[in-house]
Amino acid sequence: MDIEIVASAGSKRLSEPFFLKKVLLEKSGDASDLTTIATSVHAVMLESGFMLLKNRGCFDKFTFSKELFTVSLMYTLPELITKTTVEYVTIRFQSLSNTVVVYGSLGGGRMVQRVSLNKYRFVSVIDLVVDTLKFEKQAFCSSYRNVFMLWKIVKDGISIPLSMALCEKYGLVGPACLMRLPTELKLKILEVVPGDGVAKMACVCREMRSLASDNDLWKQKCLEEAKHLVVNRSSISWKAEFATFWKQRQKARRALRSDMEIDRSMTSPGISAHLRKAYRMSRLREVLRKRQR
Structure with a gap:
């Protein structure tokens, strides 16, 4: 031919x-x-x-x-x-x-x-x-x-x-x-990647999804990034626990950014002194309620 x-x-x-x-x-x-x-x-x-x-x-x-x-x-x-x-x-x-x-x-x-x-x-x-x-x-x-x-x-x-x-x-x-790297080296890479990065790596291919599903790996990520997380159960999906923690953290960050934007808007010259005082009092009552919980 x-x-x-x-x-x-x-x-x-x-x-x-x-x-x-x-x-x-x-x-x-x-x-x-x-x-x-x-x-x-x-x-x-x-x-x-x-x-x-x-x-x-x-x-x-x-x-x-x-x-x-x-x-x-x-x-x-x-x-x-x-x-x-x-x-x-x-x-x-x-x-x-x-x-x-x-x-x-x-x-x-x-x-x-x-x-x-x-x-x-x-x-x-x-x-x-x-x-x-x-x-x-x-x-x-x-x-x-x-x-x-x-x-x-x-x-x-x-x-x-x-x-x-x-x-x-x-x-x-x-x-x-x-993917040409040895499995042990790919696991080492996942160990140093943040938890949300591990979740993204799991979307690359089947092998990475399998490696990124290791329960001990997610336990390590929980201990590193969610140190306050207390789990008493012996059999637990650490990946699910990390996902819950990550969603709560993202929600808290969005709320914080929203509060900061409101704070900046309330300090603008166009806001009257009466409104700024009322806003500070409402923020103070909110802080006190959180402390009482």
Whole structure:
């Protein structure tokens, strides 16, 4: 099989929206939803360091027929190109009614990664990226965030796992990635992260959610950040206790900020002395009631 190497991303680092626009303009074909999604996934693969293997111009312009429900593309890493064989990964697209399912596998073997991309959510945003003026005007809204969400879904779910699998299989230096660290080191990182940061780390992936669910870890966070918390039960969900404490602390902080804003407004020159005196008396009675509790 004659295989032509199509160059991957250039050395100049572009932001995700502009790199996506660059690839969309280079690979312009039909305007079907499958083509739009596949071209965007292709952009993520190139930005991740992959190179497209093109078989006799089969997918030169990514012009996929609307009647074509499944499409496959092959990629490799530059370090794996040899004179005899080229090791590759396969990306397969399956077009459904309102989603495009993207599968990734090593070679032509079993599917090892899968993500689902909603057409209604992402196709209009991808089309908007091509029109720079419209996109810049709407950069503050959800359209801008959806571009990065698309990029994150494909990169975390497809390109990085496949790149790590190839590098591990052939002894190459893998991509810089938190998930490549040993489990013990990831636990150490969670131990020094604040409690709300641990909750955010749990949203990264299944492994981090599992590590961030450790009861002893949340007990440590309670002892560090909620020292006044007294729990007499032996079997307890420390994560739930920390969540309750954190919500109460956030509520107290919002109330404090509100009181400070009121205090500043009451000291403005436009407020009469009578109103300022009445406000101070009400604040004093409130403090006394809290002390009596």
